[in-house]
Amino acid sequence: MTLAAQRILIIGGGFSGMSAAIELRKHGADVDLVEVDPEWRNYGAGISLGGATLRAFRQLGVLDAFLQQGAASDGVQLRLPHGQPIGELPTPRIAGPDVPGGGAIMRPVLARILADATRASGATVRLGCTFTAIEQDAEGVEVSFTDGQRQRYDLVIGSDGLYSKVREALLPDAPKPAYSGQAVWRAVLPRPDALKTITMWMGGAVKPGVNPVSADELYLFVTERRPTNDHVDPATFADTLRALLAPFPDPMLQALRAQISPASQIVFRPLEGMLVRGDWYRGRVVLIGDTVHATTPHLASGACIGIEDAIVLADELARHASVAESLAAFQARRYERCRMVVDNSARLGQIEMEGGDKDEHAHIMRSSLMALAQPI
Numbered sequence: 001m002t003l004a005a006q007r008i009l010i011i012g013g014g015f016s017g018m019s020a021a022i023e024l025r026k027h028g029a030d031v032d033l034v035e036v037d038p039e040w041r042n043y044g045a046g047i048s049l050g051g052a053t054l055r056a057f058r059q060l061g062v063l064d065a066f067l068q069q070g071a072a073s074d075g076v077q078l079r080l081p082h083g084q085p086i087g088e089l090p091t092p093r094i095a096g097p098d099v100p101g102g103g104a105i106m107r108p109v110l111a112r113i114l115a116d117a118t119r120a121s122g123a124t125v126r127l128g129c130t131f132t133a134i135e136q137d138a139e140g141v142e143v144s145f146t147d148g149q150r151q152r153y154d155l156v157i158g159s160d161g162l163y164s165k166v167r168e169a170l171l172p173d174a175p176k177p178a179y180s181g182q183a184v185w186r187a188v189l190p191r192p193d194a195l196k197t198i199t200m201w202m203g204g205a206v207k208p209g210v211n212p213v214s215a216d217e218l219y220l221f222v223t224e225r226r227p228t229n230d231h232v233d234p235a236t237f238a239d240t241l242r243a244l245l246a247p248f249p250d251p252m253l254q255a256l257r258a259q260i261s262p263a264s265q266i267v268f269r270p271l272e273g274m275l276v277r278g279d280w281y282r283g284r285v286v287l288i289g290d291t292v293h294a295t296t297p298h299l300a301s302g303a304c305i306g307i308e309d310a311i312v313l314a315d316e317l318a319r320h321a322s323v324a325e326s327l328a329a330f331q332a333r334r335y336e337r338c339r340m341v342v343d344n345s346a347r348l349g350q351i352e353m354e355g356g357d358k359d360e361h362a363h364i365m366r367s368s369l370m371a372l373a374q375p376i
Contacts, residue, residue, distance in 0.1 A: 046219025070105030
């Protein structure tokens with residue numbers, strides 16, 4: 001199969017960049033991936049994943065590894081603060097009748113699965129390296145690297161995250177990441193036998209949830225309203241997280257709260273978002289993932305839409321004769337879906353912070369999940 005671009009550089013080895021390498025190698029592209037971190041690390045606790053993400057894993061060929069090393073389940077259980085069940089959000093089996101509708105996994109475990117698949121694909125991976133200059137003409141892109149190399153490519157893909165240096169170089173007028181007014185806490189704890197699927201507690205401006213990430217571990221996530229983006233001393237993480245859970249008397253949640261300690265891999269992250277509302281490419285350089293559509297986690301779809309970008313980009317490069325046609329088609333397929341996730345996630349966060357209309361919240365959740373279930 002002939003691709004519109006044969007020699008391709010990917011800058012950034014996160015989930016979307018690795019996915020692009022895997023998919024492009026299936027189509028026979030010569031792929032270089034450079035990642036500035038020499039250890040190729042992925043920080044964080046767990047990550048919740050919907051059915052659309054599991055469908056993407058099946059396309060990438062990593063679904064079996066996820067099912068072996070993560071946790072998959074059906075439905076989202078909703079409870080009041082004292083533990084009374086009040087409903088369940090259905091999670092359709094988008095990835096196939098044999099695959100549960102959602103799941104979760106530790107971020108470093110998922111990163112390792114994708115890194116192994118990237119190397120197995122035959123992509124050339126250079127760690128501790130990034131670009132210093134990108135210069136393009138009508139026929140290709142000349143890239144200079146921090147290791148002194150200079151190489152020419154048919155296409156460059158920027159996938160270097162929320163604070164992307166490629167975006168700064170390509171789209172200097174693009175919006176900057178904006179703080180949402182919420183923050184999220186995450187921690188890793190032993191999984192009780194009673195926890196079968198993702199469970200969330202409804203209440204005030206603090207919203208806790210738990211999700212299995214393996215046979216014996218779960219990750220706890222807690223969103224809170226935090227009007228200013230102030231530094232939080234890591235020495236206070238455990239005490240602060242326990243205090244946030246104090247108003248929730250559900251015995252399951254209180255048993256988990258009692259186990260929180262500095263050893264619980266606690267991560268605190270202010271929630272930021274950003275959407276480039278114009279084209280995501282210039283000439284032969286294109287941006288994917290968080291570089292152009294970073295979202296808050298309210299729809300558990302940030303990783304999903306970045307991985308989907310990679311799949312769609314490879315597909316369009318295989319469909320068209322030119323890079324220009326391929327990138328225009330990629331933009332047309334991806335923009336509205338990604339805009340929906342970013343904007344709807346942001347609105348869900350606003351409703352939570354303001355104690356807003358619960359019917360609107362439920363409607364946005366339902367309509368968004370229905371949209372995500374559609375083919376990409």
